[in-house]
Amino acid sequence: MPRSVAWLLAITLAATWAVVTPPVADARPEPDPIVFVHGYSGGESNWSTMVKRFEAAGWDADRLVVWPYNWNQRNVTTARQLADEIARVRDVTGAEQVTLITHSMGGLSSRYYLSQLGGTEFVGTWVSLGGPNHGTNWAYGCWSPSCxxxxxxxxxxxxxxxxxxxxxxxxxxxxxxxxxxxxxxxxDSTVLPGADNTHVGCVGHLELLWDRTTFDLVLDRVR
Known part of the structure; x- marks a missing residue:
């Protein structure tokens, strides 16, 4: 067979194969949006390191929601506001559920949302980093309603x-x-019956927000 004919045949077969064999799409579903809830006297900057790491792990920036709130108010009030925020995030992203990652006191308002406001329907995973889930004696030293x-x-x-x-x-x-x-x-006030409770080693309260080992454990759970 002449070389030119063989070359034309090869091109034709390659084109045909491309038509009948579409590329395999990535079957992994998009991860749930994450809503971050800071603790007492905290703020949006608390989550800077963790947000950057989630972006590096494949989350779109618009699905990483750092939620600010008035940390002096009662946690029940915060829980009601959190319900509105999660409804907003679901509406904007089209997601059926979100992941909640909380630090310290943020665990309490989010737990109230889950148990008292029907939030379990809309939250796939709840994470508490150093949450006072059974209280903390430290709170006898502060005097706001949330404390x-x-x-x-x-x-x-x-x-x-x-x-x-x-x-x-x-x-x-x-x-x-x-x-x-x-x-x-x-x-160990953070530990909850029915939860997967992990001791992360010798890590300080605020350090839980940027400790690499803690982040890797959380990432493995939520992705």
């Missing part, structure tokens, strides 16, 4: 913890805590 909620034995903590299931619904619950956390006292 009262964090005191051991508070009415809010009783509402969250004294029922039959402190981790209700189909939501996946995970906590990360450290015995070196000087703000959460006792340090």
């Amino acid at each position: 009262f909620d964090m005191r051991p034995g508070s009415a809010l903590l009783a509402q969250l913890n004294d029922g039959p299931d402190p981790t209700p619904g189909p939501t996946e619950y995970a906590t990360y805590w450290s015995r070196c956390d000087a703000v959460i006292s006792p340090s």
Whole structure:
């Protein structure tokens, strides 16, 4: 067969193969949007490192929502505002559910949203980094309404913890805590029955926000 004919035949076969064999699309679903909820006296800057790492791991920037709120107010008020924010995020992104990543006191308002405001339908995974889930003695040193909620034995903590299931619904619950956390006292207050509770080693309270090992554990859970 003449070389020119063979070359033409090869091109024709390649073109035909391209038509009948479309490229295989990436079958992985887009990860849920993440809503970050800071703690007492915190703010948006708390999450800078973690947001950059999630972007590097493949999340679109518009699906990483750092939510600011008035941390002095009662956590029940914050929970109602969080419900509105999650509804907004779902509407904007088209996602059925979000992931909640919380630090410190942010775990309490988000737990109220889940257990009392029907949030388990809209949250696939809830993460607590150093949350005072059973209170902290540190809260006896501050005097805002939100601080009262964090005191051991508070009415809010009783509402969250004294029922039959402190981790209700189909939501996946995970906590990360450290015995070196000087703000959460006792340090194992973060641990919740029914959650996947992980001790991350000797990591400080604020350090939980940027510690690489803690982030890698959270990433493996939520992606």
